[in-house]
Amino acid sequence: MVCITGQVASNLLGSDAFQETDIVGISTPVTKWNCQVTKASQIPEAIAKAFYIAKSGRPGPVLVDITKDAQFEEFDFAYEKCKGVRSYIPVPETHPESLIQAAKLINEAKQPLVVWGQGVILAEAEAEFKAVIEKAGIPAAWTILGASAIATSHPLNVGMVGMHGNYAPNMLTNQCDVLIAIGMRFDDRVTGSLNTYAKQAKIIHFEIDPAEVDKNVKTDVAVLGNAKESLAAMLPLLNKNSHTDWHQKFKDLLKIEVEKVINDDLYPTKEGLTMGEVLKEINKQSKGQAAIVSDVGQHQMIACRYAEFNETKSNITSGGLGTMGFALPAAIGAKMGAPR
Numbered sequence: 001m002v003c004i005t006g007q008v009a010s011n012l013l014g015s016d017a018f019q020e021t022d023i024v025g026i027s028t029p030v031t032k033w034n035c036q037v038t039k040a041s042q043i044p045e046a047i048a049k050a051f052y053i054a055k056s057g058r059p060g061p062v063l064v065d066i067t068k069d070a071q072f073e074e075f076d077f078a079y080e081k082c083k084g085v086r087s088y089i090p091v092p093e094t095h096p097e098s099l100i101q102a103a104k105l106i107n108e109a110k111q112p113l114v115v116w117g118q119g120v121i122l123a124e125a126e127a128e129f130k131a132v133i134e135k136a137g138i139p140a141a142w143t144i145l146g147a148s149a150i151a152t153s154h155p156l157n158v159g160m161v162g163m164h165g166n167y168a169p170n171m172l173t174n175q176c177d178v179l180i181a182i183g184m185r186f187d188d189r190v191t192g193s194l195n196t197y198a199k200q201a202k203i204i205h206f207e208i209d210p211a212e213v214d215k216n217v218k219t220d221v222a223v224l225g226n227a228k229e230s231l232a233a234m235l236p237l238l239n240k241n242s243h244t245d246w247h248q249k250f251k252d253l254l255k256i257e258v259e260k261v262i263n264d265d266l267y268p269t270k271e272g273l274t275m276g277e278v279l280k281e282i283n284k285q286s287k288g289q290a291a292i293v294s295d296v297g298q299h300q301m302i303a304c305r306y307a308e309f310n311e312t313k314s315n316i317t318s319g320g321l322g323t324m325g326f327a328l329p330a331a332i333g334a335k336m337g338a339p340r
Contacts, residue, residue: 032060040073057090094225103237118145119183125228141169148309168253295327
């Protein structure tokens, strides 16, 4: 997202003038980059840089604030596409040694578990991700924003982790011997108390943003870089495996969840309509081909738990921060992006 905001004339900056707002200061904590433009001649370079930073590496919001006098000035327009910014490294280098170490841990693991997030989708690494888990036979669980990277019905897809997630992946996070995090940031809604989260496991973290590594969970092997490239590079280093007994544990716990929770949600015996029934009917009508757009709250969690996703990028939801009202403009955008 690139936000372009209007500002008072440059000669009034810092004077608490009518309608002056220090939007650069206010937005600094929640933007990837921001700047203020006070001359019209600076606009092309600022906008080019804004779009480059917003879209490259780990995507993020950028803000360009343009003063009133800069908006009214005339100048000889020239535009040059931004191809790089000094000291800004959008994609860190992937060190071959980290791939070797990660593959070694995975090959030696008896009970490995993958937790993937939105990084897989943002990197367009769905095919590489699927190839890795299928070759190594690793059960894979997802964060809310990672949903739909592989089909809900895929045999290695063991459900959602976290506060509102599925029983099996949440319980077995604390039994796995190697936890492979791919494009996720160990959010508190996923981990719960860090004092008890996967303490028995070796941690491998595939991540494009070095600031996320060791931020919440101590990593044994960090694989920096673009997930599409790093997963593809690791694939030939992996041994073919199945982990049949380990998979059975997920099936056993899923059976318990079906009996105690899921049946009541999807096949209630009481009068009235449950949220699970609504999702069951949507799945029946859409056959998992719909883009599901949710707002914030209980229905968001139920949609993530029970919607069937057969196409990547089909779970349109805002994730954290409780952005209520997200669904209406997001639905318009989803319809524009996927009109059929």
